[in-house]
Amino acid sequence: MTQNTAVEARHAVKAFGQGDNAVRALDDVSIEIRKGEFFTLLGPSGCGKTTLLRLIAGFEMPTSGTILLDGQDITYLPPNQRPVNTVFQSYALFPHLTVAQNVGFGLQMQGRPKAEVKETVARMLALVKLEPMANRKTSQLSGGQQQRVALARALAPKPKVLLLDEPLSALDLKLRKEMQIELKRLQTETGITFVFVTHDQEEALTMSDRIGVMSAGKLQQIGAPKDIYTRPVNRFVASFIGxxxxxxxxxxxxxxxxxxxxxxxxxxxxxxxxxxxxxxxxxxxxxxxxxxxxxxxxxxxxxxxxxxxxxxxxxxxxxxxxxxxxxxxxxxxxxxxxxxxxxxxxxxxxxxxxx
Amino acid sequence: MATKTFSVAKLPGFTTTAIIVFIALYLPIFTLVAYSFNASQSVAVWGGFSWDWYGKAWANDQVKDATLRSLIIAVSAALISTAVATMAALGTTRRKAFKGQTFIYVMINQPLMVPEIVTAVALLIMFGIIKQATGIQGLGYVIFAHAAFCIPFAYLPIRARLEGMDLSLETAAADLYATPWQTFRHVTLPLLLPGVIAGAMLAFVISLDDVVITEFVKSGGQDTLPTYMLGQMRRQLTPEINAISSMLLALTVVLLTAFFLLTRKND
Structure with missing residues (x-):
C-alpha cells in the first residue's frame, strides 16, 4: 500500500454456495489500483471481474480478504457509506425522475445544499453534453444519451473511484467507439480513478492505463496494454488478448x-x-x-x-x-x-x- | 388473408356470443339505473321519469348515517390493509428466498379461498369472547374485520408491481449514498405507488360492498349501506334502493376511472 493507491484488494475470496458445492467466483485476488488511472478488469464472462467490482462497490461482502479505499478498510461498509459510484450495465436510471433529478440524486441524498446540487447538476450535464435534456424523463432518451446520464449521475458526487460495469455493451459499434473516446476524455478531465470492467480486449487495449486480466476467479496478469500484449505471462493471456x-x-x-x-x-x-x-x-x-x-x-x-x-x-x-x-x-x-x-x-x- | 393464424374472433358465432355475454353482464345494471328514475312505487313497473327517489334517498337520515359509516369503515380498512399488504409484499419479495416462503404466500392469500360465511361466524365468536372479557364496544371490530379480509386484495397488485421492478434501481440508490430508508422513500415507494393505489382502491371497493361479514360482526345501530339495503329489502322494495345502488355504482366508476388515468400517467 502506497500513498498512490486508490483501491486495494488483499487476498479477496468470494465463494457462492455451501460446502462441496461452493464456487469460488474470486479466488485469492490481490490488486492495487493507482490514483487517477484508468484501470480495466478484462476477462471472459464468469471470470470474477464483476464480482471484484461489486466487492469494491459494497454490493457484496467477501468470504475472506480485505478491501481498502485510500488506505481505509471498507470491507464491510454498506454501499451508501463508500465514496465510490457505479455506472451499471443496465444504466439503472430512475424512471420516475427527470434527467436533472437523476444526476442530482447522489448529492441530494448526501444532504448538500440546493444551490450546490443545482450548480453541480448543470456542470455535469454540460460535461456530458446533455443540457437541453435536463427536464426530460429518462425513457425519452436514446441508449447513448441514457449512458451519458448514468455517467453524469455517478460522477456528480465526485467519487474517489468510479466503477464501470461493462457500460458500453448495450450500444451499437459506432456509438461504442464514440463513447470509448468520451469516457477517456471524462477520465482525463475529472482526474477520477476509473475501474472499468469489460470482456472486450480491444476496448481494454485502447482505453486503459493498466489492465488486469482475469480468468477462473484469479488475476492472471497486471500491466500496461503494451506489456500485456507483447509479454503475456501464460497461454490464457496470450490467446485472450489478440x-x-x-x-x-x-x-x-x-x-x-x-x-x-x-x-x-x-x-x-x-x-x-x-x-x-x-x-x-x-x-x-x-x-x-x-x-x-x-x-x-x-x-x-x-x-x-x-x-x-x-x-x-x-x-x-x-x-x-x-x-x-x-x-x-x-x-x-x-x-x-x-x-x-x-x-x-x-x-x-x-x-x-x-x- | 395472407397468413392462416388461428384467431378466436374469426370463429363462427363469436360476435353473437360476445353480444349475449355483454347483455347478460350489463343489462341488469342498466335496468337498475333506469328504474331508479321510476316515478311509480314499484321497482318493476315503469311509471314515468322522476328524480324523486334520489331526493328521498338523499334526505333519508338512515341512509346518510349508513353511508357515512360505510365510508369510515372502507377508508380505515383500505388504509390499514394497504399498509400491512405493502409491508407483506416487501417482506416476501425484497429478500433472498427463505424456508417456508411459499407457505407464507399461501397464508396471505388464503382468505380469498375461505368461504366468507366461515370467516364471518369465526369473527362473530372471537369478537364475542373479546367483548365479554373486556367490555369494549364500538365500530373498531367491524373495521378490524374489514381490514383483515381486504389484505389479500391489496397484497396482490402491490406484489405484482414489486416483482416487475428492476432491482438494480435500489442498488443504484444505495450506491448513490441513499440510506435504506431514503432508498425506500425516494425510489421504491414512488415506483410502487400505482400498485399501492390499485391495492387501496380494490380494498376500498371490497370493503364498501361487503354484506356477509358485516352482517355477522356489527352490533345494533352499526348498519353499513349494504346491510341497511338488505334490511330494507325485507320490508318493502321501492326504487329508492335503485337510486342508492346507482350512486354506489357511480362512485365505483369514478374511482376506477381515476385509477386508470393515474396509473397510465405514471407509466
Missing part, C-alpha cells in the same frame, strides 16, 4: 527447438524440457525457402481482411501457424494453396509462455 500462435518446443541453452528441428533464438532461456513458444501473427514474416534459418511451411489457406491478409500454414510436423500480412495494393498476396514457403519471426517476437 490472436497468437503456439508452438510446442524443447528448451535448450538460449534457444528453443521446435518439433521440426528448427531452432528459435531465445536469449536467457535455460534448462531443458517442454516449453510453449508464442508468436503474434503480425510478427511472422514470409521469406524464400532458401533463406538461411527459415522454417519450412506449406500454405493451407488465405483469408482476405481488407487491410491485411491472414495466411494459414502448416509446419512439417503439422503445427499450424498463422501470419498476418499487409495486403498489397492489388489485393493479391501472390500465394497459392499448397505452396512451399519459408517463415521467420521478427527479432524478439518469440516468447515463452506458461501453459
Amino acid at each position: 490472436e497468437t500462435n503456439f508452438l510446442p518446443a524443447t528448451a535448450e541453452a538460449g534457444a528453443a527447438r521446435l518439433a521440426t528441428g528448427d531452432l528459435i533464438d531465445l536469449p536467457g532461456l535455460a534448462g531443458s524440457g517442454h516449453v510453449t513458444v508464442t508468436v503474434r501473427p503480425e510478427q511472422v514474416r514470409l521469406v524464400e525457402t532458401t533463406d538461411p534459418g527459415a522454417i519450412a511451411a506449406t500454405v493451407k489457406s488465405m483469408v482476405y481482411f481488407g487491410t491485411d491478409t491472414h495466411c494459414y500454414m502448416a509446419l512439417k510436423d503439422g503445427t499450424e501457424v498463422v501470419a498476418r500480412l499487409q495486403s498489397p495494393a492489388t489485393g493479391e498476396a501472390g500465394l497459392q494453396q499448397g505452396q512451399q514457403v519459408g517463415l521467420r519471426f521478427a527479432p524478439g517476437a518469440a516468447q515463452i509462455v506458461e501453459d
Whole structure:
C-alpha cells in the first residue's frame, strides 16, 4: 500500500454456495489500483471481474480478504457509506425522475445544499453534453444519451473511484467507439480513478492505463496494454488478448527447438524440457525457402481482411501457424494453396509462455 | 388473408356470443339505473321519469348515517390493509428466498379461498369472547374485520408491481449514498405507488360492498349501506334502493376511472 493507491484488494475470496458445492467466483485476488488511472478488469464472462467490482462497490461482502479505499478498510461498509459510484450495465436510471433529478440524486441524498446540487447538476450535464435534456424523463432518451446520464449521475458526487460495469455493451459499434473516446476524455478531465470492467480486449487495449486480466476467479496478469500484449505471462493471456500462435518446443541453452528441428533464438532461456513458444501473427514474416534459418511451411489457406491478409500454414510436423500480412495494393498476396514457403519471426517476437 | 393464424374472433358465432355475454353482464345494471328514475312505487313497473327517489334517498337520515359509516369503515380498512399488504409484499419479495416462503404466500392469500360465511361466524365468536372479557364496544371490530379480509386484495397488485421492478434501481440508490430508508422513500415507494393505489382502491371497493361479514360482526345501530339495503329489502322494495345502488355504482366508476388515468400517467 502506497500513498498512490486508490483501491486495494488483499487476498479477496468470494465463494457462492455451501460446502462441496461452493464456487469460488474470486479466488485469492490481490490488486492495487493507482490514483487517477484508468484501470480495466478484462476477462471472459464468469471470470470474477464483476464480482471484484461489486466487492469494491459494497454490493457484496467477501468470504475472506480485505478491501481498502485510500488506505481505509471498507470491507464491510454498506454501499451508501463508500465514496465510490457505479455506472451499471443496465444504466439503472430512475424512471420516475427527470434527467436533472437523476444526476442530482447522489448529492441530494448526501444532504448538500440546493444551490450546490443545482450548480453541480448543470456542470455535469454540460460535461456530458446533455443540457437541453435536463427536464426530460429518462425513457425519452436514446441508449447513448441514457449512458451519458448514468455517467453524469455517478460522477456528480465526485467519487474517489468510479466503477464501470461493462457500460458500453448495450450500444451499437459506432456509438461504442464514440463513447470509448468520451469516457477517456471524462477520465482525463475529472482526474477520477476509473475501474472499468469489460470482456472486450480491444476496448481494454485502447482505453486503459493498466489492465488486469482475469480468468477462473484469479488475476492472471497486471500491466500496461503494451506489456500485456507483447509479454503475456501464460497461454490464457496470450490467446485472450489478440490472436497468437503456439508452438510446442524443447528448451535448450538460449534457444528453443521446435518439433521440426528448427531452432528459435531465445536469449536467457535455460534448462531443458517442454516449453510453449508464442508468436503474434503480425510478427511472422514470409521469406524464400532458401533463406538461411527459415522454417519450412506449406500454405493451407488465405483469408482476405481488407487491410491485411491472414495466411494459414502448416509446419512439417503439422503445427499450424498463422501470419498476418499487409495486403498489397492489388489485393493479391501472390500465394497459392499448397505452396512451399519459408517463415521467420521478427527479432524478439518469440516468447515463452506458461501453459 | 395472407397468413392462416388461428384467431378466436374469426370463429363462427363469436360476435353473437360476445353480444349475449355483454347483455347478460350489463343489462341488469342498466335496468337498475333506469328504474331508479321510476316515478311509480314499484321497482318493476315503469311509471314515468322522476328524480324523486334520489331526493328521498338523499334526505333519508338512515341512509346518510349508513353511508357515512360505510365510508369510515372502507377508508380505515383500505388504509390499514394497504399498509400491512405493502409491508407483506416487501417482506416476501425484497429478500433472498427463505424456508417456508411459499407457505407464507399461501397464508396471505388464503382468505380469498375461505368461504366468507366461515370467516364471518369465526369473527362473530372471537369478537364475542373479546367483548365479554373486556367490555369494549364500538365500530373498531367491524373495521378490524374489514381490514383483515381486504389484505389479500391489496397484497396482490402491490406484489405484482414489486416483482416487475428492476432491482438494480435500489442498488443504484444505495450506491448513490441513499440510506435504506431514503432508498425506500425516494425510489421504491414512488415506483410502487400505482400498485399501492390499485391495492387501496380494490380494498376500498371490497370493503364498501361487503354484506356477509358485516352482517355477522356489527352490533345494533352499526348498519353499513349494504346491510341497511338488505334490511330494507325485507320490508318493502321501492326504487329508492335503485337510486342508492346507482350512486354506489357511480362512485365505483369514478374511482376506477381515476385509477386508470393515474396509473397510465405514471407509466
